[in-house]
Amino acid sequence: MTYQLDFGWLIGSLPVLLKGIRITVQLILIGAVFGVALGISCAWVRALGPKWLKPVVATYVELIRNTPFLIQLFFIFFGLPSLGIRMSELTAANLAMIVNLGAYSCEIIRAGIQATPRGQFEAGASLAMTPLQTFWHVVLVPALQRIWPALSSQIVIVMLGSAVVSQIAAEDLTFAANFIQSRNFRAFETYIVSTLIYLVLASLLRQLLASLGWMLFPRKASR
């Protein structure tokens, strides 16, 4: 069996591919920023928030963590219009990723918050800070530092999981790859290329998150 690899199609397909990369990057950046923000808010509720709000957040978190991402995506894109809520493929994809990462990061961040020594809360309180001020200025950064590797992994998982948004015709990298291979009939080469691009994107994302951690969290300087 001899198979001749052929990448001649690559140049012609470059614009489609680049657009796919752009959409995927955009999805993960928006998803990560708003998803983690949502996760922090929910983690605050579950760990320290008002009692009446806890079951609401718990329901959301368990609902998301115990159903497939693809179904969540379909629910938002195909289900919600029945309630009169319509949105573009891209908006639906963004929303699904934010909601998904929000639930998973909530539990990760909550672990970080709950590992905070009680003395930190007491020190904040004794300095006349309100509970919310203590959370924001005292508890949050060390809590994120504790769970940063786990949170980074989860963000990368969501970025790789974003491939399924091609199923609602959001024109991400996977959508581009499917489109290209349906034209050139070079599925093997097309998916080699798209796999490599995902690999590079994921590595870059990990790097970015590591540097972000480096900036956010002070360490013992070797001054």
Next chain:
Amino acid sequence: MSLIAITEVKKRFGDNEVLKGISIDVAPGEVVAIIGKSGSGKSTLLRCINGLETIDEGSIVVAGAQFLPDEVHLKALRLKVGMIFQQFNLFPHLTAGGNVMLSQMVVKKTPKKDAEAVARKMLDRVGLAHKFDALPDELSGGQQQRVAIARALAMQPIALLCDEITSALDPELVAEVLAVVKELAAEGMTLVMVTHEMRFARDVCSRVVFMHQGRVHEIGAPEDVFSNPRTPELRQFLGVQ
């Protein structure tokens, strides 16, 4: 007039009554040591004065600020009394300077520049001006505790509560922290300290409170309490016959 008025305070944890009606008045500038066995309620009492624990009965008034368990009253109370903890409780992600600046900026809305000036002054006061940019991890226990003192002082409290502030320190580091406290006492700061440093209590304090089983068992000038203990419990605690 007393600065801190503690009247008939009772505190229960479930069925366990840890404070059984405590009354103590602290005058401005007084340095009061609270001694006693563990479980006698001395730390709980101190934590009540700062509103870290609620009380079930009685009242605590600090310079006109009544302890009531709502955010407004708690804030007013805590602005008047600073607290220093056994475990230092410095914020690990902030430098020494940042630790001292934070509550000024967050609570008092002091502009950063002014907060920094105060922080430098307070760190200088505890002998750590050169450690402004050091993280808590980079400091010794004694230095961390001195930063904690500077952090409390930066809020300009009228009284400081010290909860066994040298108990977590290596023996050779105790002296540097006590020296700072002694200096504060000499400057007229009102201090209430739970301590196991009997010598320090004898030398520096104006009054000593011996707590036993949730009650004030003996109270008096240090020379009376230490040289002339009246009850067998205090004699046993002090190890004298």
